[in-house]
Amino acid sequence: MTERAEAIAVRDLCKRFGALEVLKGISLTAREGEVIAIIGGSGSGKSTFLRCINMLEVPSSGSVAIRGEEIALRSDRRGGLVPSDRRQVQRLRARLGMVFQSFNLWQHMTIIQNVIEAPMHVLGVPRAEAIERGEALLRRVGLFDKRDVYPAFLSGGQQQRAAIARALAIQPHAMLFDEPTSALDPELVGEVLGVIGDLAKEQRTMILVTHEMKFARDVASHIVFLAHGVIEEQGPPEQIFGDPKSELLKKFISSSH
Amino acid sequence: MTSEQRTAAPATRVELPPEESTLDATALTSLPSGRALLEPHRIALMAVGAGIVFCAAWFLRWDWLPNYAGAIVSGVGVTLLMLASTSVLGFFLAVPLGLVQVTGPWWLSLPAQGFCTIIRGTPLLLQLWLLYYGLGSLFPQFPEIRQSFLWPYLREAWPYGVAALTLSFAAYEGEVMRGAFTGVPRGELEAARAYGMSRWKLFWRIWLPRAVHRALPTLNGETVLQLKATPLVATITVIDVYAVISKVRQVTFLTYEPLLLLALIYLILTALLVAAFRYFEKRIPTRSA
Ligand SMILES: Nc1ncnc2c1ncn2[C@@H]1O[C@H](COP(=O)(O)OP(=O)(O)OP(=O)(O)O)[C@@H](O)[C@H]1O
Ligand SMILES: [Mg+2]
Numbered sequence: 244m245t246e247r248a249e250a251i252a253v254r255d256l257c258k259r260f261g262a263l264e265v266l267k268g269i270s271l272t273a274r275e276g277e278v279i280a281i282i283g284g285s286g287s288g289k290s291t292f293l294r295c296i297n298m299l300e301v302p303s304s305g306s307v308a309i310r311g312e313e314i315a316l317r318s319d320r321r322g323g324l325v326p327s328d329r330r331q332v333q334r335l336r337a338r339l340g341m342v343f344q345s346f347n348l349w350q351h352m353t354i355i356q357n358v359i360e361a362p363m364h365v366l367g368v369p370r371a372e373a374i375e376r377g378e379a380l381l382r383r384v385g386l387f388d389k390r391d392v393y394p395a396f397l398s399g400g401q402q403q404r405a406a407i408a409r410a411l412a413i414q415p416h417a418m419l420f421d422e423p424t425s426a427l428d429p430e431l432v433g434e435v436l437g438v439i440g441d442l443a444k445e446q447r448t449m450i451l452v453t454h455e456m457k458f459a460r461d462v463a464s465h466i467v468f469l470a471h472g473v474i475e476e477q478g479p480p481e482q483i484f485g486d487p488k489s490e491l492l493k494k495f496i497s498s499s500h
Numbered sequence: 501m502t503s504e505q506r507t508a509a510p511a512t513r514v515e516l517p518p519e520e521s522t523l524d525a526t527a528l529t530s531l532p533s534g535r536a537l538l539e540p541h542r543i544a545l546m547a548v549g550a551g552i553v554f555c556a557a558w559f560l561r562w563d564w565l566p567n568y569a570g571a572i573v574s575g576v577g578v579t580l581l582m583l584a585s586t587s588v589l590g591f592f593l594a595v596p597l598g599l600v601q602v603t604g605p606w607w608l609s610l611p612a613q614g615f616c617t618i619i620r621g622t623p624l625l626l627q628l629w630l631l632y633y634g635l636g637s638l639f640p641q642f643p644e645i646r647q648s649f650l651w652p653y654l655r656e657a658w659p660y661g662v663a664a665l666t667l668s669f670a671a672y673e674g675e676v677m678r679g680a681f682t683g684v685p686r687g688e689l690e691a692a693r694a695y696g697m698s699r700w701k702l703f704w705r706i707w708l709p710r711a712v713h714r715a716l717p718t719l720n721g722e723t724v725l726q727l728k729a730t731p732l733v734a735t736i737t738v739i740d741v742y743a744v745i746s747k748v749r750q751v752t753f754l755t756y757e758p759l760l761l762l763a764l765i766y767l768i769l770t771a772l773l774v775a776a777f778r779y780f781e782k783r784i785p786t787r788s789a
Contacts, residue, residue: 297694329698337696347687351710351784361695364705395786413695 247274249311250417250448251296256305258291265291267472268305273417276446280459280480283469284495289452290344292469293421296450297339298332301325309335310416337365340410344422346402348394354381354405355390358412366413373412380408384438400431407438417448425454456499460484468492556760564752565761568744575741576765582730582740583769586662587723590669595708597670598677612674619671625732628664632736636660661733669726676722680715681707713784720777724770741765 251273258266265288273279281289294300296307298314301324307314314335317327326332348357358377362368368376381387384404386397394402403423410418423439424432436458443449443462453459459466459480466483468476468491476489487493536542597616600608619627639645639654653659684707692702712719731742745762749755 299690299694333696333698335696336694339694341691341694343687343691343694345687347685347691349688349691349706349710350685350786351706351713360705361697364701365696393785409695 247276249273249308250275250277251450252308252311253292253296254306254308256292256295256307257303258288258295258300259303265472266295266302269469269472269474271467271474273448273450275448277465278443278447278449278451278463279465279467280463281450281452281467281469282454282456282459282495283475287469288472289469290421293341293419293450293452296419297336297341298326309339333365337361337413338416340413340415340418342403342406342410342418342420342423344425346394346399346406346426348402348406348409350394353391353393354386354397354408357394357405358409361409361413377408377412380411381405383411384408385434398431399427400434403427403435404438407435407442411442415447417450418442420449420451420453422452422454454499456484456496468495470495556757560757560760561754562757564748564754564757568748571744571747572741572761572765575739575744576769578738579727579730579740579742580769582658582661582665582733582738583723583727586665586730587669587726589662589666590726591673591719593666593670594673594677597674598679598681598711599703601674601678602681616671616674619668620675624664624668624729625735627668628661628732628736631664632657632660657737658733661736661738665726665729665733668729669722672722672725673719676715676718677711680711680718683714684710716777716781720774720781723777724773727769727773728766 249272251271253269253271256266256269257264269292271279281292283289291300295302298307301316303323306316312331312335315327315331316324319325348354349360352360355374355377358380359368359370359373362373362376363370378387378390381390384407386401386405386408389397389401389405394405397405403426407423420439424435427435432455436455439449439451440458440462451459451463461480463480466477466480467474468483468489470489470491476483476487476492483492484496487496537546597612600612601616602609604612636654636657645651645654688710689702689707692706697705730740734740734743734746737743742762745758748758752758
């Protein structure tokens with residue numbers, strides 16, 4: 244069996260906020276079609292790691308490559324790193340579909356406007372084509388009838404599904420989910436997980452930060468357990484949940500039931 | 501005067517816009533909707549109003565009106581022109597004034613802050629007179645200015661009126677926009693970055709429209725205040741509707757009638773402004789939590 248191409252490759256990533264060292268050297272590769280779930284305690288740096296992938300947070304050291312293209316970084320005057328080519332970052336971001344814990348839909352646009360915004364104004368897709376694709380995506384997440392509604396009038400679950408449609412609309416190389424269900428009322432979690440589960444089934448490359456252990460176990464091809472800024476343990480779900488090696492992971496799993 | 505749009509720091513959770521039309525709280529800047537007009541206290545007030553109108557028409561003198569109708573209409577025109585030009589120009593200045601205070605480097609944000617503080621801290625009448633009697637009397641001493649193509653305008657009064665009112669509007673609106681820019685939830689800006697928008701695109705597509713939308717209710721009130729500041733230009737010989745009415749009073753020796761008419765005119769203009777703003781506010785509905 245030939246190895247599939249690397250969609251996202253992170254090498255020796257470190258991230259400090261002042262004196263606080265949040266990530267202490269993380270290497271992780273997501274191959275095409277892989278679903279990687281990142282689990283770990285609060286404050287262990289999961290969000291920070293995800294945000295480093297699309298440079299919403301710039302790493303203190305290390306490298307990130309998207310589909311084999313490394314994001315060029317250079318040191319700035321204060322000794323940190325900054326992207327050397329803003330255009331490159333924007334181009335690569337435009338193919339990474341990020342879904343946020345708090346949805347972050349643009350509130351002054353209707354749902355369909357949210358969905359076609361990046362395709363039209365970042366990727367330059369013609370309006371008619373963007374709308375056609377956008378409507379198909381909304382139909383798929385079950386929100387076609389809400390296409391002309393403003394986000395504030397939707398439930399949290401609907402907003403998050405719209406946000407997923409927005410992420411899909413850019414035809415992403417990979418999807419990044421940061422706790423997509425943590426801000427939702429319990430009865431709304433299911434509808435969002437359903438949509439994400441479907442995406443996982445069609446072998447989309449995804450990196451998913453989640454507190455839903457059962458869900459991670461069901462959809463992920465690979466689980467990464469983050470603790471104190473390092474990958475404490477990783478492996479296929481059966482191994483991580485069935486036969487955890489590290490004490491921290493054992494404790495984490497037993498506490499999250 | 502300006503109610504700063506100090507919204508609490510946006511939390512990371514579901515952010516429902518709190519910007520339900522703040523107008524409804526402030527009497528003169530809001531209009532009742534059609535159905536609400538039929539409430540008993542409104543009907544009583546309308547009856548009183550009709551009584552006043554009747555008395556005014558019956559007991560007061562209005563025979564002068566036809567003679568001055570033309571002058572009054574042109575005065576209203578000047579007032580509206582003053583209002584429109586200064587609020588549009590002022591708003592275009594206010595956007596950068598607010599923006600640099602939120603994201604600009606100190607050498608931009610400090611002067612902007614200083615400008616807003618000084619203009620907001622001094623009477624508009626003073627600014628107007630400083631420009632007109634101060635600058636306006638300095639200019640003729642420079643031959644370069646007298647020979648420039650601008651001189652025909654600089655000899656007139658209205659450019660100084662426009663300048664003073666524009667700067668004043670810019671300073672107040674600069675504060676409003678500063679608050680509005682700050683109040684746009686960070687997550688929405690972050691989403692724009694995450695989808696590959698350049699700073700320029702982020703500003704034009706997300707940040708600015710979102711901030712203006714947030715600021716609309718406040719801008720409405722400020723524009724009404726601006727309307728009521730326009731009569732000051734009459735003090736520097738610009739013939740707006742206020743100046744016309746003053747003239748009418750001098751010529752006809754009538755005390756109340758012209759003033760009542762003037763009040764009515766400003767009321768109507770205010771109502772039109774409020775209605776126009778309300779139309780724009782409604783275009784993007786926000787959920788009243
Ligand atoms: N911009 C920032 N400036 C300073 N410290 C930060 C910043 N962002 C995150 N941190 C800190 O980094 C640490 C890791 O944060 P992060 O949000 O990545 O954790 P997390 O694993 O996603 O936690 P949670 O499960 O609560 O979302 C925390 O201690 C946090 O306070
Ligand atoms: Mg997090």
